[in-house]
Amino acid sequence: MTTIRISDDALARACGADELAAAFEKAGASVERTSSWGMQWLEPLVEVDGKGYGPATPDDVTAILDGSSDKGIGVIAEHPFIAGQQRLTFARAGKTRPLSLDDYEATGGWSGLKRAREIGPEAIVEEVLSSGLRGRGGAGFPAGIKWKTVAGAQADQKYIVCNADEGDSGTFADRMVMEGDPFALIEGMAIAGEAVGATKGYVYLRSEYPDAIDKMEKAVRACAHIVAPFVCEIRAGAGAYVCGEETSLLNSLEGKRGEVRAKPPLPALKGLFGKPTVVNNVLTLAAVPHILMEGGASLYDSLGIDRSKGTMPIQLAGNIKHGGLYEVAFGITLGELVNEIGGGTQSGRPVKAVQVGGPLGAYIHPDQFDIPFDYEAYTAADALIGHAGITVFDDTADMGAMARFAMEFCAAESCGKCTPCRLGAVRGMEVIDRIRVGGRELAGVETEPQMHNMPKKGRSPDEEIQLLEDLCETMKFGSLCALGGFTPYPVMSALKHWPEDFRK
Amino acid sequence: MSSSQKLAEIIADHKGREGALLPILHDVQKEFGCVDENSEKAIAEGLNLSRAEVHGVVSFYHDFLKQADPRPVVQICRAESCKARGVEALMDDANKAAGERVRLSTVYCLGLCSSGPNARIGDKLHARLDSAALTKLIENA
Ligand SMILES: Cc1cc2nc3c(=O)[nH]c(=O)nc-3n(C[C@H](O)[C@H](O)[C@H](O)COP(=O)(O)O)c2cc1C
Ligand code: SF4
Ligand code: FES
Numbered sequence: 100m101t102t103i104r105i106s107d108d109a110l111a112r113a114c115g116a117d118e119l120a121a122a123f124e125k126a127g128a129s130v131e132r133t134s135s136w137g138m139q140w141l142e143p144l145v146e147v148d149g150k151g152y153g154p155a156t157p158d159d160v161t162a163i164l165d166g167s168s169d170k171g172i173g174v175i176a177e178h179p180f181i182a183g184q185q186r187l188t189f190a191r192a193g194k195t196r197p198l199s200l201d202d203y204e205a206t207g208g209w210s211g212l213k214r215a216r217e218i219g220p221e222a223i224v225e226e227v228l229s230s231g232l233r234g235r236g237g238a239g240f241p242a243g244i245k246w247k248t249v250a251g252a253q254a255d256q257k258y259i260v261c262n263a264d265e266g267d268s269g270t271f272a273d274r275m276v277m278e279g280d281p282f283a284l285i286e287g288m289a290i291a292g293e294a295v296g297a298t299k300g301y302v303y304l305r306s307e308y309p310d311a312i313d314k315m316e317k318a319v320r321a322c323a324h325i326v327a328p329f330v331c332e333i334r335a336g337a338g339a340y341v342c343g344e345e346t347s348l349l350n351s352l353e354g355k356r357g358e359v360r361a362k363p364p365l366p367a368l369k370g371l372f373g374k375p376t377v378v379n380n381v382l383t384l385a386a387v388p389h390i391l392m393e394g395g396a397s398l399y400d401s402l403g404i405d406r407s408k409g410t411m412p413i414q415l416a417g418n419i420k421h422g423g424l425y426e427v428a429f430g431i432t433l434g435e436l437v438n439e440i441g442g443g444t445q446s447g448r449p450v451k452a453v454q455v456g457g458p459l460g461a462y463i464h465p466d467q468f469d470i471p472f473d474y475e476a477y478t479a480a481d482a483l484i485g486h487a488g489i490t491v492f493d494d495t496a497d498m499g500a501m502a503r504f505a506m507e508f509c510a511a512e513s514c515g516k517c518t519p520c521r522l523g524a525v526r527g528m529e530v531i532d533r534i535r536v537g538g539r540e541l542a543g544v545e546t547e548p549q550m551h552n553m554p555k556k557g558r559s560p561d562e563e564i565q566l567l568e569d570l571c572e573t574m575k576f577g578s579l580c581a582l583g584g585f586t587p588y589p590v591m592s593a594l595k596h597w598p599e600d601f602r603k
Numbered sequence: 604m605s606s607s608q609k610l611a612e613i614i615a616d617h618k619g620r621e622g623a624l625l626p627i628l629h630d631v632q633k634e635f636g637c638v639d640e641n642s643e644k645a646i647a648e649g650l651n652l653s654r655a656e657v658h659g660v661v662s663f664y665h666d667f668l669k670q671a672d673p674r675p676v677v678q679i680c681r682a683e684s685c686k687a688r689g690v691e692a693l694m695d696d697a698n699k700a701a702g703e704r705v706r707l708s709t710v711y712c713l714g715l716c717s718s719g720p721n722a723r724i725g726d727k728l729h730a731r732l733d734s735a736a737l738t739k740l741i742e743n744a
Contacts, residue, residue, distance in 0.1 A: 109714065109715065109728055110714075110715045110717075110718060110728075110730060112728065113715055113718070113721065113728035113729055113730035114718065114730050114731060139717045139718055140717065140718075142718070265714065266711065266712060267712070268682035268683040268684045268685070268711065268712045268716060269683060269684045269712075269716045270712075270714070270716070271714040271715065271716060271717075274714040306629075306666055307710060307712065307713055307714065307723075308713075308714060309726040309728075310726075310728075334622070334625065334626070335625070335626075335629055337625060337628070337629070337664035337665065337666040337667065338664055338665035338666040338710075339663065339664050339665060340711060351625065352622050352625075353621075353622045354622040354623060354624030354625055354650075354660065355624075355660060356659050356660050356663040357663060357664070358663075372621065372622075414716070414717075415717060416684040416716035416717045417683065417684040417687035417688060417716065417717070418687040418688055419717060422716075422717025422718065423717055445688070454683055457683075458682070458683060458711075488684075488716070490683050490684045490687055490716065491687060492687045493687075496687065501683070501686070504683070504686070508682075508711065511711075512711075514663075
């Protein structure tokens with residue numbers, strides 16, 4: 100009997116993978132549900148003897164089974180989108196059944212943890228340091244240094260907290276790890292526990308990811324005996340973007356409002372319930388099992404450029420022809436990612452703008468496409484790698500509207516703790532609206548004769564723009580966290596590159 | 604089981620856990636479709652918190668509603684990647700299809716960002732929507 104492999108990843112399912120799998124079973128084939136290869140424009144992708152067909156519908160079943168389907172893409176592993184990648188974190192993508200312990204072990208699973216237990220805490224921290232691994236959640240802070248701080252702290256209880264809040268639009272790599280290779284994340288957390296002396300771990304997982312919550316719950320139960328004495332627990336978020344910020348996340352885990360805490364104290368010293376806590380992103384922790392394998396750290400360190408070491412699971416999204424997950428060493432240019440690998444826009448129209456790093460990342464103009472994927476290079480360009488989501492827009496995009504949305508999003512998701520963010524974002528929306536309608540006239544009480552100190556006329560669009568620039572400066576420098584502090588980047592970059600979109 | 608019994612049961616289920624409040628609120632929201640004043644009061648008593656503390660938490664998070672809404676809900680992603688793929692152009696038709704019968708709510712990202720516009724109904728996700736497909740989803744919700 101032919102074995103058919105179809106992903107059970109949320110995206111494949113949202114594109115009809117379950118119905119397709121049922122149709123194959125009805126036709127007498129045996130179906131295995133695997134993780135996704137990450138070629139999302141081809142989902143649901145059907146794999147038969149290593150060859151791929153997609154995007155497939157139940158109508159394609161007969162033709163795929165008798166080999167006459169015209170949706171073939173050849174051998175999947177040799178497809179340029181896959182062959183061009185260097186997959187370490189996503190080494191199992193497309194190849195294993197996510198919840199099969201057998202598949203996991205057969206592909207090197209648990210060998211990082213086993214070795215970690217042999218070499219002991221100090222050597223683990225040393226290897227993570229020497230790998231050059233930096234936090235993948237956005238700030239790019241060296242993971243080894245954080246671990247060392249927690250390891251050095253004295254306390255009766257320490258915690259490993261996995262940040263699985265993945266709120267940035269254009270990102271889905273955390274989701275794919277949790278749905279496709281959940282044991283790798285748990286193994287990474289157990290290794291972190293081993294390194295710093297923590298026996299309790301929490302995964303804070305956004306409620307917008309029902310499939311990932313389900314898979315992680317099952318995975319935690321299935322491997323409890325392997326990671327013991329380390330205990331892992333899944334906690335669902337409640338729809339607040341700001342809870343991805345680590346101190347807000349800790350408050351939320353503690354059962355409080357997700358308000359950001361001032362630092363210091365660092366979570367590494369006073370984190371969850373005031374105890375020393377490692378907070379790392381899913382991708383950071385999922386990179387660890389590989390790094391802890393024999394020779395893993397030096398391989399990681401040998402990849403990438405400058406201080407950006409190893410590989411990054413880049414997410415190609417938005418109006419892009421070949422969207423999906425592309426893991427590659429740092430250094431690749433944005434132009435290669437968008438035009439060559441991504442194949443340009445899905446609409447076939449010219450690329451107008453690209454937002455890298457989620458809602459707090461700058462809008463990048465195609466003129467800047469030679470920028471290499473590197474934390475410092477992006478910072479130097481007033482841009483952000485963040486969680487490495489890339490959202491492509493074609494020439495129909497209205498960048499004035501996108502700038503307004505950046506403010507709207509900040510207003511909706513602000514935790515409310517500081518004024519420049521809580522009020523600034525609302526005022527930002529209003530200013531942009533006024534720029535777009537051509538400024539404002541004096542009105543109401545302003546026109547009364549006794550208002551001697553009022554300006555004598557309204558504001559021109561140029562004066563409103565000046566106001567927006569001032570407001571953005573205030574938000575940048577006066578906000579406690581990056582929600583208020585970075586929202587100016589998408590706004591100001593849109594204004595700089597596409598000023599015509601602000602004048603109607 | 605009466606609703607106050609059910610509530611007491613949910614609280615008892617989680618009471619011993621670290622950071623029990625959010626798991627309790629999730630269960631209450633799921634069971635009753637909201638976290639109303641009565642629930643807030645019972646939870647506050649159960650966890651030895653003030654009602655203000657519990658209310659502060661409930662009102663902070665988008666997932667918890669003050670009042671139950673009996674209508675079916677369709678969540679539509681309107682974040683950047685879905686905007687880049689044209690979700691805004693579908694909203695007029697979506698609102699018309701929803702009318703008063705269906706509640707449309709906005710969500711910022713479902714993690715299907717290469718394949719939007721996307722929507723969620725219950726725990727089921729829907730990708731690659733055009734106006735006809737979204738309208739049909741709403742009509743069948
Ligand atoms: C508003 C805001 C949202 C954030 N959202 C996330 C998120 O969803 N996931 C994440 O891992 N980090 C997020 N971060 C970064 C975290 O604060 C923190 O730097 C990260 O969890 C540390 O882990 P890492 O060193 O492994 O990246 C966010 C930060 C801010 C300011
Ligand atoms: S910048 Fe905004 S989200 Fe961040 S702490 Fe201040 S109010 Fe809260
Ligand atoms: S932006 Fe809509 S699913 Fe991510």
